[in-house]
Amino acid sequence: MAFIFGVKKLMEDVGRAFTVLLPEDNTFHTQLSMYEYGVRTHDLVLQENVLQYLSWNCEFLINSPLWSTISFPMMDALLQRSDLIVKDEALLLEALERWIQDNGDEISSDQQVSLLNHIRFVLIPVDKLFEIQVSSKVLRQNHEKLYLTGLLRGFQFNALPFSKIRNQKDNMSSEYLPRIYTGDEWSVSINDTTVDYQYHHYYRYGQNNRFQTFSTPAHPSALYREQMVQWQAQVFFSAQECSNYGISCTSFPVARFYGYGNQNMYTSTIRYSNRLILTCKNENNIFHVQDFKNNIAVVSNNSSMDLPNPCPNDYSFRFVVRPEYI
The missing domain is CATH 1.25.40.420 (Serine Threonine Protein Phosphatase 5, Tetratricopeptide repeat)
Structure with a gap:
């Protein structure tokens, strides 16, 4: 009407x-x-x-x-x-x-x-x-x-x-220009969104279940297929968790994604425009995608997201590597 x-x-x-x-x-x-x-x-x-x-x-x-x-x-x-x-x-x-x-x-x-x-x-x-x-x-x-x-x-x-x-x-x-390719070769998921600390000999440690390392080729081109880049993906839910890894956080959750090892070998030819994807675990519903700034992605709260979170207690983080020539 x-x-x-x-x-x-x-x-x-x-x-x-x-x-x-x-x-x-x-x-x-x-x-x-x-x-x-x-x-x-x-x-x-x-x-x-x-x-x-x-x-x-x-x-x-x-x-x-x-x-x-x-x-x-x-x-x-x-x-x-x-x-x-x-x-x-x-x-x-x-x-x-x-x-x-x-x-x-x-x-x-x-x-x-x-x-x-x-x-x-x-x-x-x-x-x-x-x-x-x-x-x-x-x-x-x-x-x-x-x-x-x-x-x-x-x-x-x-x-x-x-x-x-x-x-x-x-x-x-x-x-x-690459799209966002989520094949296992180019991405990794962290499915645990809970804070689960464990205790051992008078100190506590946590979030191993929210820490992933994996490797990808430096670029999809066959010229780089055997040249691997190592990546670390982490999700933090508290200021203490961030502090344990040397970063300062004021809003949560925070995703951290960075390459290490030989990644710097390719800075003159390859740029990594990586993405963080939030997906409902049981409904196959992607409701949020964002890039990383200085290896960090601060996940917006529900009111400031482009789309509302339809599964606030049951979603996963997928970290996607997007190499492109420069």
């Missing part, structure tokens, strides 16, 4: 109210309806908020029955985003192919080309580039030249120094 009668202030209030509801439906029916409402009412803020939520929860959306019902405009908008969270780019390509198969003749050849152009072939792991040469059906058959061009760019990216590629490009497009 606000749209019908042109009551702009009420429309804005409705849009903000809708945004707050986004994390409450993990079936995605509500979010898709909100997006279509935003399109009809020309509410660009609501559209952006819904797209951001769907980007964060893209892998859950891919595995839902509603994946095949997404409209072409929404799919086109989603595939252009760098805040899209999936295991890897190959999964996104496979999901796109399935979506095209499910929608049949409703998706024109030009629309297929537009969507295929959004796939970042250069960021598909080289072993999966080799596999998809034979596994792809519809997209390769319908657009073989474009598909093979994408594969060639992917293999070049894995075989050549980035400086050589960059010097031959007038403008470096978004295809070289």
Whole structure:
């Protein structure tokens, strides 16, 4: 009614109210309806908020029955985003192919080309580039030249120094920017959000259950596959915990994520734009994503988050490494 009668202030209030509801439906029916409402009412803020939520929860959306019902405009908008969270780019390509198969003749050849152009072939792991040469059906058959061009760019990216590629490009497009890839090779989770101190010989220690170390390649390119960087991920829930590790905290929880060892070897060629993801454990619902400032991410309280926390006592932290060439 606000749209019908042109009551702009009420429309804005409705849009903000809708945004707050986004994390409450993990079936995605509500979010898709909100997006279509935003399109009809020309509410660009609501559209952006819904797209951001769907980007964060893209892998859950891919595995839902509603994946095949997404409209072409929404799919086109989603595939252009760098805040899209999936295991890897190959999964996104496979999901796109399935979506095209499910929608049949409703998706024109030009629309297929537009969507295929959004796939970042250069960021598909080289072993999966080799596999998809034979596994792809519809997209390769319908657009073989474009598909093979994408594969060639992917293999070049894995075989050549980035400086050589960059010097031959007038403008470096978004295809070289990583999305948020959560495959086990690039991320680690801390699932315990409780403070559980243990006592031993007159002193107490804690949070080993909120301390993780792991290694990743320095970069997804095959040139760096064997060059490993070590990472430490920590979550703190008190000033004392922070103090024990030499940092000062005034708000909680606090996530700390830093590389050590040989990470400094790559500072002239690789930048790490890492992300912290908060996810409901039992509902597969990502409701918060943020970057790290000086290796620290102070998690906002519920009132200041972009989206409310739908599982305040049952969520996990995922730390994601995002290497990109500079």
